[in-house]
Amino acid sequence: QVQLVQSGAEVKKPGASVKVSCKGSGYTFTDYYLHWVRQAPGQGLEWMGWIDTNSGATTYAQRFQGRVTMTKDTSINTVYMEMDSLTSDDTAVYYCARGVGGSHPDWGQGTLVTVPS
Amino acid sequence: QSALTQPASVSGSPGQSITISCTGTSSDVGGYNYVCWYQQHPGKAPKLVIYDVNKRPSGISNRFSGSKSGNTASLTISGLQAGDEADYYCSSYTSIVTYVFGTGTKVSVL
Numbered sequence: 001q002v003q004l005v006q007s008g009a010e011v012k013k014p015g016a017s018v019k020v021s022c023k024g025s026g027y028t029f030t031d032y033y034l035h036w037v038r039q040a041p042g043q044g045l046e047w048m049g050w051i052d053t054n055s056g057a058t059t060y061a062q063r064f065q066g067r068v069t070m071t072k073d074t075s076i077n078t079v080y081m082e083m084d085s086l087t088s089d090d091t092a093v094y095y096c097a098r099g100v101g102g103s104h105p106d107w108g109q110g111t112l113v114t115v116p117s
Numbered sequence: 118q119s120a121l122t123q124p125a126s127v128s129g130s131p132g133q134s135i136t137i138s139c140t141g142t143s144s145d146v147g148g149y150n151y152v153c154w155y156q157q158h159p160g161k162a163p164k165l166v167i168y169d170v171n172k173r174p175s176g177i178s179n180r181f182s183g184s185k186s187g188n189t190a191s192l193t194i195s196g197l198q199a200g201d202e203a204d205y206y207c208s209s210y211t212s213i214v215t216y217v218f219g220t221g222t223k224v225s226v227l
Contacts, residue, residue: 035216037163044120044221045155045163045206059214062118095162102151102210103168110162 002026004034004096004108011114012086019082020111022096029077030054033099036070036081038092039110050099051079088117121146121207121219128225134195137222139207140188145217147188151210154183154192158203166205167192194224202226 007021022034036048049060051070058070069082083090094111097104122140129135139146139154146152152170155163165174167183170190180195190209194201207219 037218045157045208045218047208047216047218049215061215097163101169102149103153103165104155104163104208105165105168105174107162107164 002098002106004098004106006094006096006108006111009112009114011116014087014115014117016086016115017082017084018086018113019080020094020096020113021078021080022108023076023078024053024098025077027098030074034070034072034079035097035099035104036068037095037097037104039095040089040092043092048081048094053079083113086113086115088115091115118145118211118213118215118217121209121217123205123207123219123222125220126223126225128227129197130227131197131199133197134193135197135224137192137194137205137207137224139190139192139209139219141190141209141217142188144212145209146185146190146207148212149210150185152183152185152190153208154181154190155206155208156201156203157206163206197226199226 003025005023030053033050035050051058072079096108098106154167157163166181170185171183182193205222
């Protein structure tokens with residue numbers, strides 16, 4: 001079965017960067033884009049961007065352009081999401097999700113990133 | 118890209134039907150049949166319940182149905198059950214090759 005397993009919780013200081021990983025299994029990794037979605041405490045879902053796991057091409061939501069970098073390592077079926085210049089507003093659970101057509105049927109367990117104010 | 122607009126809350130009694138709306142623009146909901154709905158219980162990852170406007174993934178009850186008219190999509194839950202109490206989010210592909218989620222709706226079973 002499809003599984004997406006993410007790295008563990010992080011606590012970062014304001015101004016620092018964080019890198020979250022997402023390892024896929026149970027399917028052909030390079031056949032599907034991987035998306036990143038975040039959810040601040042008590043708030044809704046926010047789409048951040050996607051990475052083509054075959055070519056490495058990326059598309060980011062406008063508000064994250066210049067601050068987020070998504071990369072891949074197909075040798076270990078893993079994608080990464082790195083965010084710079086963290087503030088307390090970036091405190092959230094970060095999810096990776098497999099893209100199938102226009103939907104996201106499979107999600108990672110989420111990674112809590114905390115940036116104390 | 119602004120979030121799609123959903124009602125903050127919808128409630129119903131067990132066995133009743135409820136409908137959640139999701140309003141966007143011609144650049145997202147109205148322009149593509151890539152509208153999805155996700156159910157999220159507290160502390161859990163979202164779960165896909167409807168994709169491509171009105172298709173159900175394997176294992177999703179036929180009590181969940183989706184539709185779209187113009188720039189507004191809708192999710193209907195019939196035969197409401199206690200386990201349906203959760204947050205629901207719509208999402209859509211957009212004309213600038215991105216995705217956008219709705220503001221979210223809390224469904225309460227009275």
